[in-house]
Amino acid sequence: MTMTTSVFISRIRGLPVVDPDGDKLGKVRDVVVQIGRTGAPRVRGLLVELFARQQIFISIQRVSAIDAAQVATTGVINTRRFSRRDTETLVVEDLFDREVGWRGHEGRYRIRDVAMKAIRNREWELAEAALVAVARRPAFRRREHVVIADWSELTGLASGGRGNEQLLAELEDMHAADVARKLHDMEPGRRAKVVEALADETLADALEELPEDEQVQLISLLDAERAADILGEMDPDDAADLIKELAPDIAEQLLARMERTDAETVRQLMAYADETAGGMMTTEPVILPADARVADALALVRNEELTPALAGMVYVCRSPLEVPTGRFLGGVHIQRLLREPPSTLVSELIDSDLEPLSAGEELPYVSRYFATYNLVNAPVVDEDNRLLGAVTVDDVLDHMLPEDWRGRGLDGLEPEPATEPDTAEVNSGRS
Missing domain, CATH: 3.10.580.10 (CBS-domain)
Incomplete structure (x- = not known):
């Protein structure tokens, strides 16, 4: 089976989803994406309906192949019931039949289908939309003419979030260090909600910029399946450092849920002492x-x-x-x-x-x-x-640097404004 580089969502809706042994888990019902203020929406995963009618989320990182007959998955699948996060949009439910503008073209258009494309290994984003023009007056048995537009040419699509949407959209566009500072400054209750809603990649990048004690606190807020996905998104050396800070039983549980190759790399790095070249290196030069x-x-x-x-x-x-x-x-x-x-x-x-x-x-x-x-x-x-x-x-x-340098930096990244020194400061040798 080969991975398709681009596929329309209507083509995979209803396809069987199989586990690594080829056994059927259920059927694809929708695709979960995140629409930010800039850039193409990133695919977060699939909404899959099990044969017991329960709907679950399967991360796109767990999808190993897509073809005309089935969707293949790898690793351990979490069968917990799907609950949509604040920044998530369902392609079929939320975008199909939605009216949008098409840059450079007059009138309004209705989305009939959406295509996603693979941008790198197991990472996908929305690429195109199949559109039909919205008629000014109803036409009897008028045949719709479908046109294909690049996603970047669509207008009128805001974030699909439903709560904290402005903050979450801003965080998705920030540098990782700035996201880390925002999370550091939040009160615990709000931080937990934001962490739950952030995209895996954004959260992973931000975790790498936080002090180790805060990394442990945030990773502990997540269920084991998502925590393993986040660790898989992190640089292997940073993931190894974080796992070392966890209780041994929790660390082993998360390693068991990670992709096999990712887990093997992290285990290798954990074998080196922290302050050695092996303990500091990344395995992805x-x-x-x-x-x-x-x-x-x-x-x-x-x-x-x-x-x-x-x-x-x-x-x-x-x-x-x-x-x-x-x-x-x-x-x-x-x-x-x-x-x-x-x-x-x-x-x-x-x-x-x-x-x-x-x-x-x-x-x-x-x-x-x-x-x-x-x-x-x-x-x-x-x-x-x-x-x-x-x-x-x-x-x-x-x-x-000192162990708490990240905490200090997050509390005071902005330099103090320059002021004229007073006489006492000059006399004491301060400037």
Whole structure:
């Protein structure tokens, strides 16, 4: 079975949903999306009706394949009854037959169908809408003419939220650190409601910016199924750090509910001591084969999901390219890539002066290493010279700053306005 890159919702409505063993769970009834103020709505999951008539939610991350005959799922499925969150919109129930405008065209149009497309592995967004013009006067047996419009051209679609919708729409468009600050400042009752309504990706990014004690508090507000999904959305090193803070029985329960590959990666990272290169590294650096060219490397580092630090260097390895890779050949700085012709082999541009870190190197050595080589991103290899991951400068700073630095920063990110110092301050050496 293969994953379709684009599909109209009416085509999958009513399709059987099967588990990894091929047994039928139920049928697709709707698609759950989140409509923000900007960008295409992200697909959060499927509304599935079990044979007992109970409707449940299946995260899109649990959908492994969609074809004309069925929808296949993976992992553990939560059969708790579906309850819509504040920011969620149901495509069939809320969008079908809704009137909208079409930018660049006169009149009003009615949505007859909506297409979603895969934007990356197990991530989908709404892409197009099948529209019919709304007639000014009823026409007897008039045949409808269906046109296809890009989702970005539709007007008159606001957030589908029903409560706290303005705040939630704002949070979805904020930088992760700003979302974290908002959550930090909220009173507990409201924070719990907002956390329940936020998209998984937004909440995962915000959790990474919070102090560890608050991460534990927020993840504890969620049911086990969603908590596992959130951990799967987080960077593996951050997820490992958070899981280490949980009670062992809860940690094991969440790891068991995560996708197998995600859980395996997190378990590997948990085996390293916190303040070592292995404990600080991410397992998702940019990796290229020896025959890749500059154009290939630049295409990869353009990925908006990459942090600036991770995009600062690409790594050249022998096959396999998943960590742990084949033999590590070296790293190439993005500045070097930008200065070379697109057809140049990346392997010809390797920084031969850069020695990789070993996983057991401790924080003092790692910090001096970053300062010596002026790096934002450094490779970590095992004893067989296989790439295990990369440490980024923000992870080094996280471990060098005081434990409560996130809390302090969240309470006072804005600098105080400059004022003229008084005489006493000048005399005491303060400025």
